[in-house]
Amino acid sequence: MRYSVFSLLSQGLRGNTGWKPAWRQPAPKNQYDIIIIGGGGHGLATAYYLAKLHKRASIAVLEKGWIGGGNVGRNTTIIRSNYMLPPNTHFYEHSLKLWEGLEQDLNFNAMVSQRGVLNLFHSDPQRDAFARRGNAMRLAGVDAELLDAKQVKQLIPVIDIDNARFPIEGGLFQPRGGTVRHDAVAWGYARGADALGVDIIQNCEVTGLDIEGGSVHGVHTTRGDIRAERVGIAVAGHTSVLAQMAGIELPVESHVLQAFVSEGIKPMLDTVVTFGAGHFYVSQSDKGGLVFGGDLDRYNSYAQRGNLPTAQNVLTEAVAVLPAVARLRLLRQWGGIMDMSYDGSPFICKTPVKGLYLNGGWCYGGFKATPASGWCFAHTIANDKAHDLNAHFTIDRFERGHVIDEKGAGPFPWAQ
Amino acid sequence: MHRIKCPFCGERDESEYIYQGDASVSHPPFDASIGDFYRYVYVRDNPKGWHREWWHHVGGCRMWVQVARNTLTHEIYATAPAGGVLDFPEDA
Numbered sequence: 001m002r003y004s005v006f007s008l009l010s011q012g013l014r015g016n017t018g019w020k021p022a023w024r025q026p027a028p029k030n031q032y033d034i035i036i037i038g039g040g041g042h043g044l045a046t047a048y049y050l051a052k053l054h055k056r057a058s059i060a061v062l063e064k065g066w067i068g069g070g071n072v073g074r075n076t077t078i079i080r081s082n083y084m085l086p087p088n089t090h091f092y093e094h095s096l097k098l099w100e101g102l103e104q105d106l107n108f109n110a111m112v113s114q115r116g117v118l119n120l121f122h123s124d125p126q127r128d129a130f131a132r133r134g135n136a137m138r139l140a141g142v143d144a145e146l147l148d149a150k151q152v153k154q155l156i157p158v159i160d161i162d163n164a165r166f167p168i169e170g171g172l173f174q175p176r177g178g179t180v181r182h183d184a185v186a187w188g189y190a191r192g193a194d195a196l197g198v199d200i201i202q203n204c205e206v207t208g209l210d211i212e213g214g215s216v217h218g219v220h221t222t223r224g225d226i227r228a229e230r231v232g233i234a235v236a237g238h239t240s241v242l243a244q245m246a247g248i249e250l251p252v253e254s255h256v257l258q259a260f261v262s263e264g265i266k267p268m269l270d271t272v273v274t275f276g277a278g279h280f281y282v283s284q285s286d287k288g289g290l291v292f293g294g295d296l297d298r299y300n301s302y303a304q305r306g307n308l309p310t311a312q313n314v315l316t317e318a319v320a321v322l323p324a325v326a327r328l329r330l331l332r333q334w335g336g337i338m339d340m341s342y343d344g345s346p347f348i349c350k351t352p353v354k355g356l357y358l359n360g361g362w363c364y365g366g367f368k369a370t371p372a373s374g375w376c377f378a379h380t381i382a383n384d385k386a387h388d389l390n391a392h393f394t395i396d397r398f399e400r401g402h403v404i405d406e407k408g409a410g411p412f413p414w415a416q
Numbered sequence: 417m418h419r420i421k422c423p424f425c426g427e428r429d430e431s432e433y434i435y436q437g438d439a440s441v442s443h444p445p446f447d448a449s450i451g452d453f454y455r456y457v458y459v460r461d462n463p464k465g466w467h468r469e470w471w472h473h474v475g476g477c478r479m480w481v482q483v484a485r486n487t488l489t490h491e492i493y494a495t496a497p498a499g500g501v502l503d504f505p506e507d508a
Binding site: 238240241244249250251252253254298299300301302303307308309342398399411412414 | 417418429430431434435450451454455457459460463464467469485487488489490
């Protein structure tokens, strides 16, 4: 069913009795042309763009839990393309362009809100670094504006410009950045893929890969064996677990990242703000809650929960930027598992196993990449060759010395 | 909150420590191949379960401590000084 004002009106007049489920619940078949492991944002987007490219292929998405239950429902919903290194700048800008047309493409309201992303700087050297990044972005055709302290105060009246320890000198603003309703991204892609014939199979955990003679021939799952000559892995957070089944060594560690939502309040923040003297990012949801997060807990973890010292650190940063939030109550707090790669950049590539493709290593930045990640991964699987946009996101870049180290943090995944 | 037993100072909060990564890797000989050095710097088992790791007791005695910790439950099995032998669960 196509969603429109007319379908809404006619359903309203009929007591909303005619709505159909947005996707089917098919049983797994014995064989598919292509299997995508992981029904998160990236897996579903991959299936959607694959089905668009390859109209005749039979495609399945295997999800161990339920759609929207993993990191696509656990992030802080921010989208942006303010990267400096060319492979990142072009890739994330492609993603932002796909976000801009996403709702029309999917016929689904994902509440894409280009409210702007402001990165604050607090010193002269940081201003220079941000100006350099802004210039690199503008050279690549991405929007960026360097604001001084007065302009920042105008944009966000509640901000503490004169913080005694970290006074705000200005910010790098990307007006086209913003937020997206994350659950709707999962649902929209799932509905779109399903309409194109993709089988989305939930509660189906992959327990092994059928690899013989250096090629993949299928997967073993909790719902039986399924054959396929092409298999894509998109399980960020658990990529090491899947890679181990294929005997692939990876420069990845899994770490927990916490996120927080405050009680709902009246509108006070109409843009996304990041604190430059630490690591803190905040926006206000349409429901009124402040949605924010900070650093990793900084130890290997597969537990989807963090610990108090990090929470305390994040909340301290919140009060440093926006003193007015000091007496707000916290409504919810949770954790998600990040695939931390050793340079902070992702993998969308072929693997040493023929027919097996890898999408992972997303670190903090997976959500904003969802459309381009799916788009590039679909291209890579369909053509057995990377697109120019993801040609640099390989596993072997570390051994070749071609790391894409945006932050310059060195080979410590928890420091990316 | 992890409570990590420092072999020198006793049980302390995790906020006294800095995490320093996987303790199961060791520096290859200087004439080892590029591949060996690549694996030493970059490749990790990243287990979902028991993990040998380094914690630096930077807010205490400043010694490096080996810790056997579960990455799924955050349970700590044992700790040992840097040169010591770390007790490790048998099923891991």
